[in-house]
Amino acid sequence: MTKLLFFGRARDAAGCSEMICDLPANVETVAELRSWLHQRDPELGSVLMARDIRVAADHTICVSEATSVRGASEIAFMPPMSGG
Amino acid sequence: MTKLLFFGRARDAAGCSEMICDLPANVETVAELRSWLHQRDPELGSVLMARDIRVAADHTICVSEATSVRGASEIAFMPPMSGG
Amino acid sequence: MIRTTITTEAFRPEAELNAFMESRGDHIGAIASFIGYCRTSSAAGTVKHLELDHYPVFTEREVARLADQIAERHSLDALLVIHRVGLIPARDPIVLVAAQNQHRAEAFAAVAEMMDYLKTDAPFWKRESGPDGARWIEPTAADYARRAEHAK
């Protein structure tokens, strides 16, 4: 089981701040995860496909679309950050 | 009568913070004022000859050595300023 | 000393700054500080409140890491960062950054850089709510440009 977290406009698109999923075995990379979510829910998926939404797996930002998310217990979708 | 004011290291050189003088008629410009003071008191004068000591006549900084100080009631000698 | 706090509670920058000033060592010549407030209006109109999302644990860790980097880069004696999250009513303080150094240039640079990082690199997401609804605020080109001026 993997917990997906959504922040900022990704949260609006998901309609929730977190979601518990069973990632299928063929979802290995960030790119595959985005595609899988896009298939499941085109509306949410089209937001999450945007490359300005960064992905962090277990508190580590994935440096590329090819980075593996396999085995992560928590995966976060993070639009451009803005504090202060 | 003209009041001369000395600040910073000019004050140390003068040994006082102000001095009341009768400027002679031939002292017209900043340069002439410095020379006159140098003649009167070589030690003080040699400090006041330094161009990094600016001169203000009646609260207006003299822009050049040729600026007139004639008629000023207060002339200040100001080494490089440093507040803060 | 470096202190970073992420809090859902309202905080009083006056009290925090006072304590920060009191704590300074004898060799401190400079304290620079910055307070960011929730404005009652923005480019988009009236603001009733801001909502600041954060990612618990990750946000705390990232802000602490950025603060450490900046404190080291500018040889700070102390750095204080307080950032509020959650629902923030208009007029309330959002963020306080303050830095101590022997000299002013380092203290200024540290506070400005910390703010630039917070605007673009720290895991916060900000939503502005007004009479016409809510909208997410993302960094502007100017924010990214300022951020890019700092050494990594």
Place this chain on the structure above:
Amino acid sequence: MIRTTITTEAFRPEAELNAFMESRGDHIGAIASFIGYCRTSSAAGTVKHLELDHYPVFTEREVARLADQIAERHSLDALLVIHRVGLIPARDPIVLVAAQNQHRAEAFAAVAEMMDYLKTDAPFWKRESGPDGARWIEPTAADYARRAEHAK
């Protein structure tokens, strides 16, 4: 509102900043501030106290003029400058500068510029006294370089 004060009395930057914060309008998003203290030691050794000379009337007028220029250049909503003169014991505050603006960049720039001006362009003369006697402190090359970066 622009307020500049030259004072021989000790002042409490905490209290002054608190009042400055309280006075802010609803549209203020940013308050930047700087406090300069008399350090207990400098490049030259132990410091017992500083002595700050000023030129009454002229100094007040020049500081007010510089403050007006900076407030206008950075569209400030408020600018506060308090500068102590006379005998200043080690550890005491010397100067406080604080600026209010809608946005942070202008507030930061205004405070940094005001400090750079005070270091090189305002009629103050500073003497440091320690166990080995007293010496006049004049601006450093770095002070002049920073000053030169600002528009006239």
